[in-house]
Amino acid sequence: MPKRWRGAELKARARQAPYQAYLVADRRAPVSELARELLRKAFPDHWSFLLGEIALYSFVVLVLTGSYLTLYFDPSLVQVVYRGSYVPLQGLPVSKAYDSTLQLSFDVRGGLLIRQMHHWSALVFVAAIGVHLLRIFFTGAFRRPRELNWVIGVTLFMLSLLEGFCGYSLPDDLLSGTGLRTANTIVMSIPVVGTYLAFLVWGGAYPGTMLNKRLYITHVLFVPGLMVALIAVHLILVVYLKHTQWAVPGRTNRNVVGHPMYPSFAARSTGLFLIAFGVTALLAAIAQINPVWNYGPYVSDQISTDAQPDWYVGFLEGALRLMPGVETNVAGHTLMWNVLLPAVVLPALLFAVLYLYPVFERWVTGDVAEHHLCDRPRDRPVRTGLGVAGIVAYAVLLMAGSNDVTAYEFGLSLNVLTWVFRVAVVVGPIAAYVVTRRVCLAMQLHELNLYREGEESGVVRQDLAGAMAERRTGLDRRRRYRLLVRELPRPLGSPGPRAPLFRRLRAALSAWYYRDRVEMPTTPEERRQIESRTADPVAGGADAGK
Numbered sequence: 001m002p003k004r005w006r007g008a009e010l011k012a013r014a015r016q017a018p019y020q021a022y023l024v025a026d027r028r029a030p031v032s033e034l035a036r037e038l039l040r041k042a043f044p045d046h047w048s049f050l051l052g053e054i055a056l057y058s059f060v061v062l063v064l065t066g067s068y069l070t071l072y073f074d075p076s077l078v079q080v081v082y083r084g085s086y087v088p089l090q091g092l093p094v095s096k097a098y099d100s101t102l103q104l105s106f107d108v109r110g111g112l113l114i115r116q117m118h119h120w121s122a123l124v125f126v127a128a129i130g131v132h133l134l135r136i137f138f139t140g141a142f143r144r145p146r147e148l149n150w151v152i153g154v155t156l157f158m159l160s161l162l163e164g165f166c167g168y169s170l171p172d173d174l175l176s177g178t179g180l181r182t183a184n185t186i187v188m189s190i191p192v193v194g195t196y197l198a199f200l201v202w203g204g205a206y207p208g209t210m211l212n213k214r215l216y217i218t219h220v221l222f223v224p225g226l227m228v229a230l231i232a233v234h235l236i237l238v239v240y241l242k243h244t245q246w247a248v249p250g251r252t253n254r255n256v257v258g259h260p261m262y263p264s265f266a267a268r269s270t271g272l273f274l275i276a277f278g279v280t281a282l283l284a285a286i287a288q289i290n291p292v293w294n295y296g297p298y299v300s301d302q303i304s305t306d307a308q309p310d311w312y313v314g315f316l317e318g319a320l321r322l323m324p325g326v327e328t329n330v331a332g333h334t335l336m337w338n339v340l341l342p343a344v345v346l347p348a349l350l351f352a353v354l355y356l357y358p359v360f361e362r363w364v365t366g367d368v369a370e371h372h373l374c375d376r377p378r379d380r381p382v383r384t385g386l387g388v389a390g391i392v393a394y395a396v397l398l399m400a401g402s403n404d405v406t407a408y409e410f411g412l413s414l415n416v417l418t419w420v421f422r423v424a425v426v427v428g429p430i431a432a433y434v435v436t437r438r439v440c441l442a443m444q445l446h447e448l449n450l451y452r453e454g455e456e457s458g459v460v461r462q463d464l465a466g467a468m469a470e471r472r473t474g475l476d477r478r479r480r481y482r483l484l485v486r487e488l489p490r491p492l493g494s495p496g497p498r499a500p501l502f503r504r505l506r507a508a509l510s511a512w513y514y515r516d517r518v519e520m521p522t523t524p525e526e527r528r529q530i531e532s533r534t535a536d537p538v539a540g541g542a543d544a545g546k
Contacts, residue, residue: 042258043265044243048135053269055128056231057276058121065118066220072108074100075170075216077209086293094297097172097212101292116284122167124280126160126312133157133354137387140375141244142358144368149241152234154354159227161312166219168290168310172212175290177298178307180211182320189339207300244374247485248478252533253372308402316343318400322422364509365489369536379486381440382513388436389429396425437516444518447483450475451520484522487534489514 043049076096082089084099085106094102104111133153136142142150165183169176184206187198203210242256251257259265283289309317319342326337361383362368377384399406400421407414454472462468475483492510495503522530 041239041261042242042256043261044245044258046246048139049243050272051128051132051135053272054276055125055132057273058125058128058280059227059231060273061121061277061280062118062125063224065114065121066224068114069104069118070220072100072104072111073097073170073216075212077172077212089293089296092297095172095212097170098292098297101171101173105293113281113284116287116289117280118167119289120283120287121280122164123310123312124276126157126164129153129157129160130312134387134391137357138375138377138384139244140371140380140383143362143371145241145370146237146244147358149234149237150358151355152230152237154351156227156230156234157354158351159223159230163219163223163227164310164312166215166223169215170212170219171290171292172298173292174295174298174302175292175307177207177300178303179309181206181300182317185336185339186343189336190344191335191340192333207298242372244372247373247482247533249481251373252485253370253487253535254537256372308405311398314401315394315397316347316401318397318403318421319343319346321403322397322400322418322425361513364492364506364513366492366510367489370538371487372537373485373487373534375487376482378440378443379488381437381444381516384440385433385437389433392432393425393429396421396428400425441516441518448518448520451480451483484520484526485530485533488517491515 074096078096079093080096080099082092082094082099082102084090084102086102089102101115104115106112136150136153165179169180169183184198184202187201188194190197199205201211201214202208203214243258245251245257259268308314320339323338323342328335328337375383377387400418403417403421404414406412407417454474457471457473459471460468461471491514492507495507497504499507
């Protein structure tokens with residue numbers, strides 16, 4: 001009997017241990033307050049909001065698999081003789097970096113699976129961030145009060161490109177070495193300081209002796225640490241600012257509707273993480289990626305055939321291939337325009353536009369209100385057209401990055417294909433903008449017709465006079481709400497011909513952005529209700545505080 005009592009007492013203490021630990025932590029930190037706020041956080045239920053979670057969970061997989069790989073990888077460029085399991089390379093002089101990569105792939109249990117999971121999760125991570133940024137852009141979720149989160153997201157996207165390039169370059173195989181040779185040329189193309197900067201980064205004349213160790217430290221320490229800090233700040237701001245939401249009945253610009261953290265969101269988010277992990281593992285198991293043993297060790301006077309970088313930097317490769325060979329000598333310095341413009345100026349311009357676009361749109365509209373309702377892309381035809389034009393430009397450059405492979409596989413002339421891409425990179429985005437803008441306006445006109453006449457029922461009636469007509473059904477409350485409750489800024493008024501050029505330019509841009517629109521016929525009461533539901537939360541309104 002005493003033994004049973006003792007067993008029951010131990011079980012009771014075990015059940016009390018988590019509670020006691022919670023009390024100890026709560027007395028020393030605001031655990032209860034933070035847990036209460038987090039559990040009350042409303043999370044969105046629309047599928048498009050899961051893109052950011054996919055990026056987060058891919059990053060978790062990256063950290064887990066990367067931590068495993070660091071136990072076996074040696075970044076040294078010291079030459080050794082390969083004695084591993086891969087017979088075709090046995091006896092060849094290779095660097096320790098390449099040797100340890102082969103050891104990971106063939107001699108470490110599960111090493112190849114983990115290595116390929118790491119590479120696949122990197123591709124998914126960058127893709128998820130990119131698509132997540134596009135979702136935010138097209139829905140206007142970058143506007144006040146979320147400008148800082150937009151800047152953090154763009155910075156994370158830029159850091160993910162740097163992180164991917166560093167990891168891609170570490171194995172010291174012939175493919176990654178070709179990429180590093182290209183990077184060296186890009187750095188040297190910077191006017192005046194390029195050669196000094198390349199000498200400093202590479203630790204001497206190319207190929208140098210220090211770059212791989214520096215890339216390794218950057219890849220496993222500096223960039224991941226900065227990304228972890230930015231992700232933490234990003235998530236804190238998401239919790240503090242709440243999420244945006246689509247305009248449906250019950251959701252306005254002054255409330256937040258969603259699922260609570262526990263149990264709904266926690267269960268779904270856990271399932272999404274397991275799916276992301278499982279899909280990454282499945283891809284690593286059945287889809288080979290980056291087989292460095294096929295490329296061989298890097299030798300500076302050789303290049304791998306069909307050399308293509310990972311997709312997220314493929315647009316730089318395409319830009320380099322499309323740029324004509326133009327150089328200029330100025331005061332003893334050679335300006336390599338054929339490298340400087342596509343590989344330095346173009347990405348700098350890209351990220352400058354991404355960082356500054358929220359400021360530009362706020363300046364064009366003169367809008368300083370808070371926005372918590374998502375824009376439908378069709379309601380902002382100019383913004384949507386610009387976004388699609390950017391996607392088309394990127395796609396053309398990405399395809400141009402493999403123009404040699406395309407020409408070989410389809411038996412085309414490489415010179416002709418290059419000129420086709422040169423024309424497409426200029427004409428394609430313009431055509432995409434025009435077509436997208438017209439499609440958005442056409443969709444608005446279609447919705448106006450639905451609002452006036454109702455939806456088609458598929459039932460055709462014949463009246464007594466013999467005329468045939470289709471019976472229409474009225475829109476349901478949810479559809480009608482979505483069509484009416486939307487934020488459409490008015491163009492700024494004309495400042496007059498004597499106004500400063502700066503003000504006239506702003507008015508012209510505002511007219512270009514918001515002049516073309518399709519208004520829904522509404523009654524004064526409906527307009528009052530729409531204004532109430534889209535009003536600035538800070539300014540108050542009919543449903544303020546609800």
